[in-house]
Amino acid sequence: MAGTSPLVVVGDALLDRDLTGHADRLAPDAPVPVVAGCTERTRPGGAALAAYLAARDGRDVTLITGLDDGPAGRTLRRLLRPWLEVVALPMTGALPEKTRILAQDRPVARLDRGDGRAREATAAARAVLAAAPAVLVSDYGRGTVDVLRPHLRGRTPVVWDPHPRGGPPVPGTRLVTPARAEARTFAAPLTGDRATDGTAPQAASAATELRAVAEEAAALLRHWRAGAVAVTLGARGALLSYGEHPLLVPAPAGHHGDACGAGDRFAATAAGLLADGALVGEAVERAVGEATAFVGAGGAGALAGTRGAPRSPAAPPACDDPAALVARIRAAGGTVVAAGGCFDLLHAGHVGLLQAARRLGDCLVVCVNSDASVRRRKGEGRPVNPLADRVRVLRALSCVDAVAVFDEDTPERLLSRLRPDVWVKGGDYAAADLPEAALLRKWGGQAVLLPYLDGRSSTALMARAGGGAS
Structure with a gap:
């Protein structure tokens, strides 16, 4: 928020x-x-x-x-x-x-x-x-x-x-x-x-x-x-x-x-x-x-850092404060994974990607483009689903622990605040398309590509539904 x-x-x-x-x-x-x-x-x-x-x-x-x-x-x-x-x-x-x-x-x-x-x-x-x-x-x-x-x-x-x-x-x-x-x-x-x-x-x-x-x-x-x-x-x-x-x-x-x-x-x-x-x-x-x-997410007791022996990381509950979630997982010695995208029309490709990303660490934060950011990237008529709906659907996925919104064209400023250990993108991106990779290396993080389900995309889904948007 x-x-x-x-x-x-x-x-x-x-x-x-x-x-x-x-x-x-x-x-x-x-x-x-x-x-x-x-x-x-x-x-x-x-x-x-x-x-x-x-x-x-x-x-x-x-x-x-x-x-x-x-x-x-x-x-x-x-x-x-x-x-x-x-x-x-x-x-x-x-x-x-x-x-x-x-x-x-x-x-x-x-x-x-x-x-x-x-x-x-x-x-x-x-x-x-x-x-x-x-x-x-x-x-x-x-x-x-x-x-x-x-x-x-x-x-x-x-x-x-x-x-x-x-x-x-x-x-x-x-x-x-x-x-x-x-x-x-x-x-x-x-x-x-x-x-x-x-x-x-x-x-x-x-x-x-x-x-x-x-x-x-x-x-x-x-x-x-x-x-x-x-x-x-x-x-x-x-x-x-x-x-x-x-x-x-x-x-x-x-x-x-x-x-x-x-x-x-x-x-x-x-x-x-x-x-x-x-x-x-x-x-x-x-x-x-x-x-x-x-x-x-644990109430006020989960907000602050811990003095004493750290506890083993556990599967975190859904959280609306990504920074607090990241701090809690990191304090417990866990691995923070982040993934990003517009997620305009959530489909099987998205879900498979997010499920695979969650298995890479102890929590998954999804960084999602705001409506204005999607519009600049995709053009007028997009997004089909407004931000509040996209966030609500993502939060409902059991593999997603928190959702963070960014308004810029890329999530680099948000990633600099969260500093995840792993940054995940779908396999339809080339390495040259990942400016976040160099950013992740600044704090010892790693950007990775995960396989995407063939034939699944929001654009193709809209075309089949008669949307016709690019």
Whole structure:
């Protein structure tokens, strides 16, 4: 997903750590698991995660947040520095840290420390907000939004990701994105629901539950005076309400992985697309898809590098963040394979090529031409299938682990970012037609040709179908 419009993220940053190991016995002095062989992963958390994800989408991002100069603050600055600009607000106390302890990739405990809060707004923060083309508010209730609220009223956010410890979104916010438990807590005083712990009644049917979510979303829409409210429902997708008749956006696939950070992925995607000019419904549908893929790829826990003994590479789940996938496979000592093309009309030749490419390594990233790039190469009338359709079909193939889009005539700039170990093209190319080969050699990679099924091509397929395009 390549973002174009700049985005300002306002909210409370955290530093997140995962200590991941295995547990096969209980401690002798207490009935608690003994987690051994731990590796440590450190990553941005809270609003910093939302900003980081938006920046990984290729977007120009500025994060306004409370940040100190203690050990956690310095670590977070180092993690964010290559990706985005940080405008730091002074804090009282230390930057909050959240440490999860996981055994067999399942959380068994969480340790929180640091009670820092943003103390005051600064002239730099006010200037950035005044010039912001689009704003995502990620409110974790630790003061950043409170001190900047007067300035947010003059710059209506496109997306507001709320938290029960924070305040309400400013009136006019285009889209508010509470999770199911948060929506129930926020709406309880409005709907007369006494349950505020986010749990639904056990006897409630699916229809009853959806009706309750719709009523809560409509109540919050009126109360907050927002343009729309999207209640995220985990594996079921999201319910989008503009008022009376809600829209249920189902998740495109069922994943039961680590959901940590899925809400930030949803909000960052929706905010970026709205900044680019998308309609709210389009932004929510895409955000559901990106959040689903994010969970399937391992959630926030799969984003950062590992300190400790690397694990053996495993077959990765489908991933919508190619850079994160490549980093994870490389950190585990695996081989990254990339293949490229227009894939306008996917046929047996394409599928055979991609299946063979996947067998060369531990993951396959498909680099696909944008619509404008295809048009320049193939002429008017191409592509037959727009980019969104081509990407969706490629992602559905079990041999494809991620899809990356490039807008240039060749994928060289994209390959320079991904730095795959192997670059694959179909056998209908000659060596002289592979300028990527010299590029791959710069980092020790190798370009290869794979046999193509005879007689299979998009052009021939279109001709047989009566398309007549060249």
